[in-house]
Structure formats: structure tokens, C-alpha cells
Amino acid sequence: MAMTNYIDEKRITAVATAVSWERIYLYIDVKLQYKTPKERNGELCFYAVDAMYYAQAKFKVVSRTDDTFRLKLNITNSGENACVPSGEYRLIVCRDDCQMADCETDTAIVGSIRSFPGIFCILTRPVLIR
Numbered sequence: 035m036a037m038t039n040y041i042d043e044k045r046i047t048a049v050a051t052a053v054s055w056e057r058i059y060l061y062i063d064v065k066l067q068y069k070t071p072k073e074r075n076g077e078l079c080f081y082a083v084d085a086m087y088y089a090q091a092k093f094k095v096v097s098r099t100d101d102t103f104r105l106k107l108n109i110t111n112s113g114e115n116a117c118v119p120s121g122e123y124r125l126i127v128c129r130d131d132c133q134m135a136d137c138e139t140d141t142a143i144v145g146s147i148r149s150f151p152g153i154f155c156i157l158t159r160p161v162l163i164r
Contacts, residue, residue, distance in 0.1 A: 038132045045069045046078075048127050048137040051102065053146070060107045062093070062125065064137055067101065076130065080105050080137075082123040091118045093125075 040046075045068070052063035068074050080093040080103070093105035109118045125137035 037128070040132055040134050041126075041136050043069075044135075045073045046127060046135040048125070048135040050125065050137055050139045051143065053143060058108055058110045060109055061096075062105045062107075063102055064105060064125070064127075065102045066127070066135070073134075078103070078134070079128045081126050081128060082107065082118065083126045084119075084121055084123055087126075089126075090121070090123060 047067045049065050050062050051065050052061075054061045064080065066078075078095075080095070081089040082091040082093070083089050091107055091109075093107045095103050096106045097104040107118070111117070126133055127135040127137065
């Protein structure tokens, strides 16, 4: 079943504001902005999506402060009892069967991400997991 894509309508915009690693866990802080108050309704899900828009992993929301979500992903078990495959991923924000936002990266964190030892790189959108 195809998902309805609202990304270009920018009903919700998402920006990764912090990224960190703790052993096998990837943490990403994502700040959302809503076009209208109505867009705040409903539960949001966050997925690592490959070039074919296949969801390879679902992030767990571990905390939320106002419009910032702290996401966690065990890269050795994406929920399918398997490691997240090597590759480039986009972080897509979904609600129900709708794609709401394609997460971008705050330029302030690009330098710190590049210092991670060959693990991944986020330049504008893709997340590279090796």
C-alpha cells in the first residue's frame, strides 16, 4: 500500500539538531515546525528510509520536549532481529499512512557529525550507515 506524500506541502518541517552515539545506539534530536496547529494532532513515527523509500528501521521516541523529539535506534537490531543494512537513508516523519516530512540537518552539527570515525555522515538529508 502506497503512503500519501505530504512532504512537498511542508505541513511539518523537521530538522536534526543533534546526533550522538552510545555503543550500538544512534540518537538524533529532531525539531519539528508545524504549518498549522491542526498538524500537531496525531502520533508521529520516524523511519530510516532507503533510496527506494523502503523503511529499513523505525526509531523509538525516547523523549519529547515541546517540538523536539529525541530518537533512538539500535543499529544492530532494527526491529527485524537484524542489523540496519549499510547504505544511505533519509529520516522520514510519518503520521498514519502519510509521509509528513523529510528531515534536514542543522548546519551547526555537520562538523561534529563529520568527526565520527567513519560511521555515518549527514550532509543535507541522507544518513550513511556503514
